[in-house]
Amino acid sequence: MIKLDTTSGREAISGGEPDSAQRFASEVKYVSYYAQKLADTLGMRQLMLGIVEDREGQTAFRASSTGWHGAVSSNRRSLWQVRETLQRS
Amino acid sequence: MTQNSLIAAAASLQRLEGVAGVVLFKGRNTVHKQMPFSDGRAMDLQETISQMVDGYRQVRRKMRQIYLEFDGGTLLVIIQEDSVLVLLLTARADSDLVASAATVLMTDHATLLAQLSRDTTATPAKTSDGIEELVVTSPVRIQEMNEKAEPVVNNWGQVRKVIEGILGKVMGRAQVSNLMDRTMEEGQIGDPYRLNATQVRKLAVSVIDHIPNTSKRRQLLTELESQLEEMNL
Numbered sequence: 001m002i003k004l005d006t007t008s009g010r011e012a013i014s015g016g017e018p019d020s021a022q023r024f025a026s027e028v029k030y031v032s033y034y035a036q037k038l039a040d041t042l043g044m045r046q047l048m049l050g051i052v053e054d055r056e057g058q059t060a061f062r063a064s065s066t067g068w069h070g071a072v073s074s075n076r077r078s079l080w081q082v083r084e085t086l087q088r089s
Numbered sequence: 090m091t092q093n094s095l096i097a098a099a100a101s102l103q104r105l106e107g108v109a110g111v112v113l114f115k116g117r118n119t120v121h122k123q124m125p126f127s128d129g130r131a132m133d134l135q136e137t138i139s140q141m142v143d144g145y146r147q148v149r150r151k152m153r154q155i156y157l158e159f160d161g162g163t164l165l166v167i168i169q170e171d172s173v174l175v176l177l178l179t180a181r182a183d184s185d186l187v188a189s190a191a192t193v194l195m196t197d198h199a200t201l202l203a204q205l206s207r208d209t210t211a212t213p214a215k216t217s218d219g220i221e222e223l224v225v226t227s228p229v230r231i232q233e234m235n236e237k238a239e240p241v242v243n244n245w246g247q248v249r250k251v252i253e254g255i256l257g258k259v260m261g262r263a264q265v266s267n268l269m270d271r272t273m274e275e276g277q278i279g280d281p282y283r284l285n286a287t288q289v290r291k292l293a294v295s296v297i298d299h300i301p302n303t304s305k306r307r308q309l310l311t312e313l314e315s316q317l318e319e320m321n322l
Contacts, residue, residue, distance in 0.1 A: 031157070034141040039159050041133045042177075049158040055151045079156055079184040081266055 001089055004028055006067035020072040027052055027059040028068050051082050062086040092205075095198045096121045099174070102190060107182025109162070112175040114139070116207025124177060134175070138166055142173055154188060169195040172202040186246035189282040244320065245281040248293050251316045255309050259300065272296045290322055 002016035002024045013021050028050075035047035051060045053076065060082045061070030070086060077085075099113045099121040110124035112135055124131040145152045155166040163178040165188055174191050178184060195202065249269065256265045272295050273281060281292060297313055300306040 030144065031141075031155070034137055035157050035159070037137045038134065038157065038164060041130060041137060042159065042162065042164075044159040044161040047157055047159055049156075051154075051156040053152070053154040053156075054145075055153065078266070079188060081263075083158075083184075084262065084266075 001069055001071060003064075003066075004061075004068045011067075016072070024059060024061070024070065024072050027072075028061050028070070031061075032068075049083065049086060051079060058082065060086055062089075090198055090201050092120070092201065095201055098194050098198065102176065102187070102194065105182070105187055105190060107179045108176055108187055109179050110175075110177035113172070114175075115172045115202065115205050117209045118206050119209075120205065138164075138173060138175055142166070142168055154192075156184065156188075165191070167191045167195055169199065170203065171207060172205070183246040183250075186282065189280060193280065193283065244322070245284065245289055245292075247320060248289055248317070248322065249281075251313065251320070252293055252296055255297070255312050255316070256300075259305065259309070268299055269296055272299065286322055290317060293317065 002021050003014045004025050005012040013025050015021065016024065031050050031052060032047055035050065039046055047063065049062045051058060057074035058076060059072045061068045069089060099111055100123060102108055102111050103123060112122045112124060112131060113120040114135055122131055142152065152168045157164045165176040165178055165184060167174040167188065172195065174195060176187055176191060178187060252269065253262065253265050272292065276292065276295065278292065284292065293313060294310065297306065297309050300309060
């Protein structure tokens with residue numbers, strides 16, 4: 001499990017392999033930037049959970065009280081399975 | 090396949106439970122758009138998603154799917170080459186079912202999508218006999234076309250929930266999910282949503298067949314049969 005802590009005005013990443021952690025942080029920042037624009041358009045407040053899938057695998061993340069937590073995986077799992085895993089963690 | 094069949098297929102996704110809106114576009118060419126809010130807001134949504142997908146394209150990432158769960162609803166984005174299918178989902182949607190159906194749609198219409206223009210001023214499509222195709226945008230006509238259209242997916246989503254309910258009595262949800270995945274792998278089933286009714290029934294039975302205890306297995310199979318009958322399967 002990788003954690004991206006965004007409290008206290010600075011970003012701190014922990015957990016996972018260095019490559020995965022870097023990819024996780026980049027993905028979360030990119031997606032959450034556009035997600036905020038989409039939330040504003042849809043009249044919603046914020047992104048709670050994201051699952052991004054390309055040919056290499058999945059990056060999944062969930063909002064927490066301190067930022068985001070989630071994982072980068074080369075396996076392709078169902079959306080239901082990923083959500084369950086994130087909600088348990 | 091024609092652009093009309095593509096529009097009808099995209100519109101029919103909205104018949105799946107929990108699908109509140111659908112937009113299909115390629116570049117600036119909006120193929121189909123039906124959202125539960127104003128056109129202006131739908132255009133803003135399309136523009137933002139387009140920018141996001143273009144960003145991935147610029148770094149040569151081959152995106153397949155983006156799932157964004159907000160506090161008030163979910164956006165599911167299916168990407169195939171330059172074409173993007175956006176679905177607005179409520180909490181009632183079975184996201185995996187919708188994603189599977191949407192992916193099937195994009196795959197089935199891949200050739201047609203590849204031929205579509207990326208510009209708004211797309212020329213009228215022509216059929217093989219050279220006659221210009223009428224592109225239907227009227228909601229009433231789309232509804233008529235939907236009624237005539239073949240269903241895109243089967244009811245595997247409902248059957249899966251039945252199996253989860255039955256097996257949930259003897260094992261955890263994660264175990265049930267793994268067992269279903271393993272059964273599909275053994276049966277070399279790539280996409281359960283494309284099976285016919287007989288095959289769906291066979292798959293459901295083969296999942297339960299993995300229960301080692303004979304009497305428990307019989308009991309669960311009886312329960313499964315009863316519930317499948319209620320679903321007219």
